[in-house]
Amino acid sequence: xxxxxxxxxxxxxxxxxxxxxxxxxxxxxxxxxxxxxxxxxxxxxxxxxxxxxxxxxxxxxxxxxxxxxxxxxxxxxxxxxxxxxxxxxxxxxxxxxxxxxxxxxxxxxxxxxxxxxxxxxxxxxxxxxxxxxxxxxxxxxxxxxxxxxxxxxxxxxxxxxxxxxxxxxxxxxxxxxxxxxxxxxxxxxxxxxxxxxxxxxxxxxxxxxxxxxxxxxxxxxxxxxxxxxxxxxxxxxxxxxxxxxxxxxxxxxxxxxxxxxxxxxxxxxxxxxxxxxxxxxxxxxxxxxxxxxxxxxxxxxxxxxxxxxxxxxxxxxxxxxxxxxxxxxxxxxxxxxxxxxxxxxxxx
Numbered sequence: 001x002x003x004x005x006x007x008x009x010x011x012x013x014x015x016x017x018x019x020x021x022x023x024x025x026x027x028x029x030x031x032x033x034x035x036x037x038x039x040x041x042x043x044x045x046x047x048x049x050x051x052x053x054x055x056x057x058x059x060x061x062x063x064x065x066x067x068x069x070x071x072x073x074x075x076x077x078x079x080x081x082x083x084x085x086x087x088x089x090x091x092x093x094x095x096x097x098x099x100x101x102x103x104x105x106x107x108x109x110x111x112x113x114x115x116x117x118x119x120x121x122x123x124x125x126x127x128x129x130x131x132x133x134x135x136x137x138x139x140x141x142x143x144x145x146x147x148x149x150x151x152x153x154x155x156x157x158x159x160x161x162x163x164x165x166x167x168x169x170x171x172x173x174x175x176x177x178x179x180x181x182x183x184x185x186x187x188x189x190x191x192x193x194x195x196x197x198x199x200x201x202x203x204x205x206x207x208x209x210x211x212x213x214x215x216x217x218x219x220x221x222x223x224x225x226x227x228x229x230x231x232x233x234x235x236x237x238x239x240x241x242x243x244x245x246x247x248x249x250x251x252x253x254x255x256x257x258x259x260x261x262x263x264x265x266x267x268x269x270x271x272x273x274x275x276x277x278x279x280x281x282x283x284x285x286x287x288x289x290x291x292x293x294x295x296x297x298x299x300x301x302x303x304x305x306x307x308x309x310x311x312x313x314x315x316x317x318x319x320x321x322x323x324x325x326x327x328x329x330x331x332x333x334x335x336x337x338x339x340x341x342x343x344x345x346x347x348x
Contacts, residue, residue: 005035009150022123029079036102037151041094048090051271051294052083053139082122089121118154169346173199177206178324184210191263194270195219196226208235244275254282292317
């Protein structure tokens with residue numbers, strides 16, 4: 001008889017007692033004990049979120065052995081992969097090894113299924129036995145280890161028609177294009193900051209799909225060498241060379257592109273600090289700013305908007321919304337261009 005677990009995983013929290021797994025400092029990653037409402041998975045690949053991986057690379061000076069040391073140290077200390085500098089995690093691909101008694105027959109999952117977790121590694125009990133390979137170019141790390149998913153966890157079976165590394169890469173940011181689908185209306189002018197990134201290109205596609213021919217999608221890039229991939233997509237109407245942490249420069253560029261009207265919806269997809277005002281200023285009064293980046297500071301955004309007298313709705317980038325996996329995987333099926341670009345980037 002297995003022990004009864006809490007739906008939200010509080011039974012795994014070691015420090016501080018009574019906390020939920022995500023804000024907790026340390027969770028129990030002992031995989032020898034499975035609670036009745038848990039799913040045990042053999043992990044194949046970790047997809048570390050962009051802000052987190054960048055912080056790890058910076059602290060490791062890009063050296064692989066140092067990256068391994070940092071990642072193993074995080075998991076040894078916390079029982080989960082929660083970046084100490086960003087607080088964020090990522091997600092994993094794994095194969096289901098065991099399903100708790102309380103879940104068997106109640107979920108569409110069986111032992112042996114290959115899945116992608118759609119909840120953050122910052123709350124997922126994880127054990128890393130060995131780091132097999134680090135893919136610095138796409139934020140992925142192949143490992144040997146195990147992870148626990150709680151009853152409240154969201155996951156997706158890997159689709160048979162898409163490469164698993166490709167699916168993992170886009171599912172990691174599935175919340176972004178799905179939220180864009182909710183926010184953008186026909187005729188809207190949409191500004192996607194960081195249009196060349198993983199979430200950025202997906203958001204551009206979904207924004208154009210929703211805004212239609214009467215709307216306009218503007219994508220920003222930080223480096224000139226990123227221009228071609230965005231311009232050639234066919235779903236970005238104008239590409240601007242502008243840095244999100246240069247708020248006045250961003251505002252001036254968007255004013256020129258919109259004739260001073262600014263954007264109805266601004267999507268921030270950059271994994272860089274101090275980009276709050278670069279997202280707020282180019283949004284029209286009454287518009288919406290969606291901060292998908294985990295580098296966003298709520299304090300800077302709230303006080304900054306107040307300081308410049310901007311009446312905008314600001315949304316925190318919830319990584320989950322209903323049907324986000326279906327919506328995002330379908331983008332890859334609809335767009336041959338995105339499928340090709342992402343395959344070149346993430347399938348090694």
